[in-house]
Amino acid sequence: MLRFILRRIGISFLVLLSASFLLYIMVINSGDPLEDLRESNNENRDQLIAARTAFMGLDDPWYLRYWNWLRGVAGCVTLNCDLGVDRTNRDVGSLLGQAASSTLRLVVIATVLAIIVGVALGILTAIRQYSGFDYTVTFGAFLFFSLPVFWAAVLLKEYGAIRYNDWIADGWVSPPAVLLIAALLAFLAQAVLGGDARRRLLTAGATFVFAAVVMFVFNALDWYRNPFMGPVVVTLVAPVPPCSSRRSSRASPTGGCSTRRSRPSSSASSRTSRSRGSSSSRAAGGCSSGSSCSRSRSPCSSATCGAGTPAGRRCSPRPSRA
Template sequence: MLKFILRRVAVSAVVLLAASFLMFVLTINSGDPLKDLRESNATNKQQLIDARIAFMGLDLPWYERYWNWLKGVGGCFTGQCDLGVTANNVDVLSLTTQAAGATLRLVTLATLLAIVVGVALGILTAIRQYSGFDYSVTFGAFLFFSLPVFWAAVLLKEYGAIRYNDWIATGQYQPVTILVSAAVLGFVLQAVLGGDRRRRLLTAGGTFAFVTVVMFVLNALDWYRNPMFGAGMVLLVSAGAGVVVTALVTGFGNRRVLYGALTTAVVGVVAYFVFAPVLLDPSWLSLIGLFLLAVVVSLGIGYAWGGYARRQAMLVTLVTGVLTSLAVVFDILVAHWSSFLGLKSRPISTIGAATPNFTGGFWESVLDMGAQILLPTVLLTLISVASYSRYTRSSMLEVMGQDYVRTARAKGLSERAVITKHAFRNALIPITTIVAFDFAGLIGGAVITERVFGWKGMGALFADGLNHVDPAPVMAFFLVTGVAAVLMNLVADIIYASLDPRIRR
């Protein structure tokens, strides 16, 4: 395995070197970096031209300029990273650090959401092939995949931000809106669950009645402006998550695993009360420390309850512990929503990665960051979900038709075991390929998204550098995206070798 990894690293380094050379040559030959100054009427025009020539090294041969950039990148391995300066003598390394942080935060969240939602939809549509649910997801996937990014972004800004901000001022749904929403949810749920006509009607009718009652009650409680969740709901959600994860990973044959998951949920809620003083006004460092503590405790509970299935029990309790931690954070954010609205009456932003001069506390600042990142994340997620769901469905259908899957069913294994232990594992290889390419592709594709939403990330850095024929920011963009692409493909290769040892040869 070590030789395999080293070989892939060496090949990746050669690819990066060749690609960086090509990118540098194309950028410096894409226009005149002094064009704006040549057309200037400034009295000190010549001094400005001379200064830019000195900043950008335009008096040097192209190969020497590339070599200087390459040496600066090489200094990153010794702690003396030098990515050069822009045409205006601004340090590119500081610009890249800020831009990469914003873009990677956006792309990482969108990729994780797209993987979870897309893979889950792909598995469900493969299991329910040619059902109404399958056709609905297929239609939605092709629709979202075909949407022009800039057009979808404008629609999201209009309906997901501007009109939502107008509505949240009162936070009340009209009766017609409630009835239409309940009808749509009832129709979708009966299509997902399927069954004969009687079962579909009962599902649709029950969903319609339940959603209608709940939305009217939430209106009466003014829940949308002053929401509540509470420790009881955290426990209910965490326990439900533990039951679902147990059902997916091991089934209910081994009750010790289920007890471990439920114990993790209970311990998580108890810890919520114990650490409440810390969670009132934490720091990111303290939150990370508490999360790591939750991981360790969850693994310990799984180890204690596991018995002969200790490894599976630890996996179940780990996932349950992570979901419990997320439920706790969600409860805290919900509790701070009303105070956030007091500070920012129009919560969903359409421009920028942060609200200037925001004066809220820690949790209000988290809500502000979430409101800023919400729309571009939704846009990138919808586009990626389409491809993930289609590839997962295709891969699952191909695998589920193999002889070993039919043999597993003939041996009497449960459908859960057939899907999760036999079919899904072997369907992961093509999905892994898509994830690796999509992560790097999203960074490049986020250029348009960032421009529409005014997000100062790698897209803005790349566009500004290209417009000014300035290779330093363009090469910084390439460095981040290129390294991300190479690393993700290296991770994909390692996962390949783990999933199928034959690939190592």
């Protein structure tokens, strides 16, 4: 086992060494590092060329320059890397760290998104098995998985970054492009939603008309260069003012807050009337109609409580005084 591991480590080292050597040969033959200075009209052009030649060691043979670079890379074993500097005198190690952090962030985000989207689409295709949505997702997965990564990356860089930046400066979609995008969206919509032939045609037609109309309207309003939400969206997302604490918290039918004060509940009104009736009856020596007299603590007499006592309640008679 140890012999197998050592052999694999040795093969990996030879692969890295060969790759670095081939890359170095390609770099030194890809262009002239003094081309910009040779085409310059400065009076001190010869001095600038001589300074850059001495700074980059262009007078040394190519194998000596590769050996010097290889010695600096070998210092990484002892945590003392020396990858040199570029022609603007910036440390290559710091530039490599910045590029590595950006690459790591991009890889992590792409991996997380791939897991989320892949699991979600897998669950949906399992639920809707053998449907149009299932066939469309399966075809797209096989198509994008079979594409060469480097070729797909070049296409995304060209059309997703460079051409997009050139297009956004103009901010206008040509009519053929509008029709092509609308047709593509219509095809995807009918494939995802599925159904019988009539439903697919209705879905595709509605999607095509909607997408085409929206893009033509955006062209007319110059929305791509000057985006805005419009009065409808502003009305929908506008915040509703909060109701005052002294007013009723119930919303009015028109969407605002009700301005009427809240009325006391019926139970509170009955309790208030009962307490008022009880106190008045105590003052008058009897129970008023509608009030309830206590069996043990009632101040009413048997004569005055009979008419005012509710059903089920009876007043206790007062003891007679001698």
